[in-house]
Amino acid sequence: MTSTDTQALVGGVLRSPFAHARIRRIDTRKAEAIDGVRAIVSASDFPGVESFRQSENGQVVMTGLFRNIIAHEKVIYEGQPILAIAAEDEKTLQTALSAVDIEYAVLPHVIDVQKSMEPDAPLLHEELVTRGIKPVPSQPSNIAARVEATSGNAGEALAHADVVVADEFTTEALYPGGIALPYCQVDLLGQGRFKVCTHRYISDEQSSFIAAMLGMSKEDICFEADDGKSTVKSGERARHQNCSTADQSVHLEPMALMLARKSQQAVFMAMSREDAFKATGAVPGSYISMRLGADRAGRLAAAEIVICMQAGAFPGGPVQQAVDAVLASYQLPAFRVIAYDVVVNRPMVTHSQASGATGVNFALESLLDELARKLSLCPLALRKMNARESALNDPGREMTSQGVGASIAAAQSHPHFQTKLGKNQGRGVSSGTALDEQGNVSYCTHICDVEVDTETGLVEILRYTAIDADKDSLAEDGGVQMAVTVGIGRALNEAYFFDENGKLKNASFRDYRLPLACDVPEITVVNSGSSQGCGSTSSMLSPLAAVANAIADATSARITSLPMSPPVVLAETQRQKWKRRLRR
Amino acid sequence: MTLLKREFIVNGCTNEMEVSSHETLLNLLQQRLQRDDINGGCGRGDCGACTLLLNGQPVHACLVLAAELTSADVVETAGNMTLHAGNDRHIVNAYQDHAPGICDFCRPGLWISTKALLSEVPAPTDEQIREMIAGHLCYCTSFDQLVEAVNVAARAISEGGT
Numbered sequence: 071m072t073s074t075d076t077q078a079l080v081g082g083v084l085r086s087p088f089a090h091a092r093i094r095r096i097d098t099r100k101a102e103a104i105d106g107v108r109a110i111v112s113a114s115d116f117p118g119v120e121s122f123r124q125s126e127n128g129q130v131v132m133t134g135l136f137r138n139i140i141a142h143e144k145v146i147y148e149g150q151p152i153l154a155i156a157a158e159d160e161k162t163l164q165t166a167l168s169a170v171d172i173e174y175a176v177l178p179h180v181i182d183v184q185k186s187m188e189p190d191a192p193l194l195h196e197e198l199v200t201r202g203i204k205p206v207p208s209q210p211s212n213i214a215a216r217v218e219a220t221s222g223n224a225g226e227a228l229a230h231a232d233v234v235v236a237d238e239f240t241t242e243a244l245y246p247g248g249i250a251l252p253y254c255q256v257d258l259l260g261q262g263r264f265k266v267c268t269h270r271y272i273s274d275e276q277s278s279f280i281a282a283m284l285g286m287s288k289e290d291i292c293f294e295a296d297d298g299k300s301t302v303k304s305g306e307r308a309r310h311q312n313c314s315t316a317d318q319s320v321h322l323e324p325m326a327l328m329l330a331r332k333s334q335q336a337v338f339m340a341m342s343r344e345d346a347f348k349a350t351g352a353v354p355g356s357y358i359s360m361r362l363g364a365d366r367a368g369r370l371a372a373a374e375i376v377i378c379m380q381a382g383a384f385p386g387g388p389v390q391q392a393v394d395a396v397l398a399s400y401q402l403p404a405f406r407v408i409a410y411d412v413v414v415n416r417p418m419v420t421h422s423q424a425s426g427a428t429g430v431n432f433a434l435e436s437l438l439d440e441l442a443r444k445l446s447l448c449p450l451a452l453r454k455m456n457a458r459e460s461a462l463n464d465p466g467r468e469m470t471s472q473g474v475g476a477s478i479a480a481a482q483s484h485p486h487f488q489t490k491l492g493k494n495q496g497r498g499v500s501s502g503t504a505l506d507e508q509g510n511v512s513y514c515t516h517i518c519d520v521e522v523d524t525e526t527g528l529v530e531i532l533r534y535t536a537i538d539a540d541k542d543s544l545a546e547d548g549g550v551q552m553a554v555t556v557g558i559g560r561a562l563n564e565a566y567f568f569d570e571n572g573k574l575k576n577a578s579f580r581d582y583r584l585p586l587a588c589d590v591p592e593i594t595v596v597n598s599g600s601s602q603g604c605g606s607t608s609s610m611l612s613p614l615a616a617v618a619n620a621i622a623d624a625t626s627a628r629i630t631s632l633p634m635s636p637p638v639v640l641a642e643t644q645r646q647k648w649k650r651r652l653r654r
Numbered sequence: 655m656t657l658l659k660r661e662f663i664v665n666g667c668t669n670e671m672e673v674s675s676h677e678t679l680l681n682l683l684q685q686r687l688q689r690d691d692i693n694g695g696c697g698r699g700d701c702g703a704c705t706l707l708l709n710g711q712p713v714h715a716c717l718v719l720a721a722e723l724t725s726a727d728v729v730e731t732a733g734n735m736t737l738h739a740g741n742d743r744h745i746v747n748a749y750q751d752h753a754p755g756i757c758d759f760c761r762p763g764l765w766i767s768t769k770a771l772l773s774e775v776p777a778p779t780d781e782q783i784r785e786m787i788a789g790h791l792c793y794c795t796s797f798d799q800l801v802e803a804v805n806v807a808a809r810a811i812s813e814g815g816t
Contacts, residue, residue, distance in 0.1 A: 249793060544799070548754070580700045584793075587797040587801070
């Protein structure tokens with residue numbers, strides 16, 4: 071079969087127009103009667119849903135993954151798939167999708183993580199009982215899990231600490247960065263077997279999940295990444311070209327498979343840009359309350375941290391990544407970290423690129439800066455003094471790298487750190503530690519210089535140095551530079567905006583402001599030899615606090631919520647001016 | 655639906671086709687001419703992936719109606735840049751050598767924009783290059799490496815040779 075003689079049906083998805091609603095009735099009779107419609111599938115076509123419900127441990131997470139792909143009984147975020155149709159051409163498909171009649175009972179929604187934790191918040195999942203609490207709660211709630219990590223008596227250590235700094239931080243959910251759009255094509259191999267060609271590699275775990283969803287044997291589905299020689303028509307491939315930054319989660323494949331199975335024809339499916347914004351994984355937003363205590367010399371004594379993380383519509387947010395991030399870089403003699411996995415009426419979050427560590431790193435590195443200021447210490451010296459010498463606090467993990475200290479030392483001796491600053495300019499530093507899925511650890515320390523326009527609140531990045539990267543290579547340096555760029559975008563501009571009905575208002579690149587080449591200066595990358603192959607991951611975390619600390623240095627305004635857009639910076643700098651005037 | 659007969663040149667080949675009044679040049683190239691050297695990322699001129707040259711000027715193919723084309727119109731897509739030695743080859747090589755992380759999605763549009771920039775400004779400043787790159791949403795490699803690739807291409811073109 072050549073690339074042009076495949077007559078694949080075109081598949082499309084009908085998505086929820088509501089953030090939260092019960093599906094009372096789905097009537098597809100009109101759509102089925104349209105000439106050229108070959109198959110319609112909804113959740114009831116997938117036998118896997120019952121087995122997921124019955125599996126003891128996987129019930130919550132697996133059922134969530136299933137319902138994220140196709141809604142069952144209710145919709146929990148705008149854009150959630152409800153059913154899929156395969157038709158002979160795009161026009162017939164669109165006519166059929168609009169002919170489906172669905173009756174909804176719209177329910178109250180909640181998109182804010184703190185409001186979702188209130189006892190009277192709209193309940194997303196009637197069966198969801200918080201894991202990690204004993205005794206087991208008798209009532210369901212939107213808190214899917216509670217994770218706690220404790221060492222020593224943090225409360226007592228904080229009470230006896232010479233200096234305590236504390237603040238609350240909020241971070242917004244973020245688009246994970248994919249520019250290319252997810253697509254897949256399912257071809258029939260005969261004897262009940264299928265080939266799924268998709269825009270990226272499907273992991274073994276994902277292929278098992280997809281097979282279970284369809285009630286099929288894994289051996290009957292052959293997955294392959296589109297390498298340009300598949301049966302995907304070249305025109306379609308060009309529309310949805312393969313790209314390393316595309317979303318890596320399972321979205322379309324189970325629906326395309328079921329459509330192909332029902333119609334007994336090849337099916338091609340692709341997401342639109344709006345679909346990708348509304349229904350693919352986001353970097354989780356969070357609310358974080360943090361207290362740090364230290365002695366007069368700056369040595370950390372204890373930390374008390376509460377992390378409330380938006381998991382999106384289904385349980386399984388990367389809370390453990392957040393807890394690990396707290397403990398990864400610095401020695402903390404006593405700590406108590408409590409993290410909550412909280413469901414809200416938003417798309418499911420992603421676990422990639424240490425997304426769970428984003429908010430915690432911003433909070434921790436911001437507070438360390440405040441601590442250094444309070445003690446009149448060099449912020450790098452304070453970090454160096456407290457840096458873990460080897461690795462994470464995990465005795466089971468064999469580590470060969472030098473820890474975050476090497477990158478801090480490299481930053482201390484870098485000429486950038488000595489460069490003179492002008493009026494309304496400030497310098498911020500931040501370190502970070504990240505783990506990738508393979509267990510590799512990367513460390514980094516960043517130096518950022520900004521100039522703040524005190525009339526508008528606009529922040530210009532003047533200079534940026536990232537001490538990172540495990541080896542000198544063009545690809546590695548490029549990865550770190552792009553990670554820093556993404557981090558700067560997240561620090562200054564990026565956020566989802568929802569209307570009062572929980573609908574995403576900025577589901578396009580015009581309205582969701584990604585960083586551009588003219589927004590960032592040349593980024594200097596220094597090899598510290600302290601990473602094990604995922605350098606760019608930690609460098610995606612550090613810019614948030616590095617920029618915040620630089621703004622604080624330039625204006626005395628400590629910004630604790632992201633993004634630090636011009637109105638936010640202006641409001642905070644003006645508040646600081648007022649405080650200074652009142653003190654006179 | 656009324657179909658309009660249109661004649662135009664794509665990468666040196668004359669095409670005569672019937673197009674609908676609402677069909678975009680992007681759709682025509684991808685779906686009907688089956689070209690895989692042009693990508694569509696947004697359909698509204700935000701991402702730059704579908705940039706091509708129309709009579710030597712860079713345009714977003716998603717914002718051009720196929721019905722606007724006349725027999726005098728010359729379309730050039732990125733695939734054409736790999737076929738011949740000379741200036742185009744310098745651009746292609748510079749991207750390969752200095753921005754190795756760039757993926758197939760962003761690359762065609764960036765090649766085209768680079769060609770357009772260097773034909774108008776043979777020795778652009780870094781600021782001018784960054785302004786050009788800002789028309790493309792690309793996060794698989796660094797902006798600094800893209801700037802370097804354009805600078806290298808500009809130098810190679812000015813020095814001549816193939």
